[in-house]
Amino acid sequence: MVKVLSSREGYDLYANEYAGDHRKLDSFDRPDFMQLLPDKADVAVELGIGDGRISGEIARRSENFVGIDISLKMLQNAIRRSPRTQIVQADLAENLPLGDECVDFLVAAFYFVHIKNPDLIIAEAARVLKPGGIFLFNLIPQRREPELKAGKQRFKIRSYYHSPPHVEKILDYHWFNWDVTTVTEGKGWVSKIYRCQKT
Ligand SMILES: C[S@@+](CC[C@H](N)C(=O)[O-])C[C@H]1O[C@@H](n2cnc3c(N)ncnc32)[C@H](O)[C@@H]1O
DSSP, rough: OOOHHHHHHHHHHHHHTTGGGGGHHHHHHHHHHHHHHHOOOOEEETTTOTOOOOHHHHHHHHEEEEEEEOOHHHHHHHHEEEEEEEEEEEEOSOOOSTTTOOOEEEEEEEEEGGSOOOOHHHHHHHHHEEEEEEEEOOOOOSSSSOOOHHHEEEEEEOOOOOOEEEEEEEEHHEEEEEEEEEETTEEEEEEEEEEEOOO
């Protein structure tokens, strides 16, 4: 039986392999996702920044860019890839280590798939964003954790499936104005990208 690890343990183990997955991750939705970035932001924060796969472009468009992640190894790779990033190690499963109404742009790519309670993160997004601020994130239809390999170790990283209608109800509850871009492949969707504005 392959072990299912927590995000911290799993991504610390997998950090140096992750760049090998960039092309596959990019193929889900990168052009659509990047097109939804704001042109400029004073304060931008990326939740679950990972190794900074998409951070260079966000950092270039922001005066202040902060990347937060639970995995120190992923953060070390993020800072190498995008040196202007201010990094913070924190567990973001339940709350965000940020003040009220201080963020212009909050972004979370391939992050909700590791979060058990999206309602807590969306409530926190509503708290930390400035009025008019944007929260950009994606959902993927992953129902089973893929098996990963680092050296001789094989493992999975705990993940959760969130149905789009459920997440949309939470966005409505917090009065976000939101739009969704659905990226399809064959008969099904591979990514739903939510661009949510705090009212
Ligand atoms: C699939 S990776 C995505 C990385 C990056 N956003 C990207 O698009 O390539 C998920 C990231 O979320 C981080 N993560 C998962 N659960 C977390 C938590 N509870 N708090 C903070 N970061 C978490 C993981 O360590 C990992 O770096």
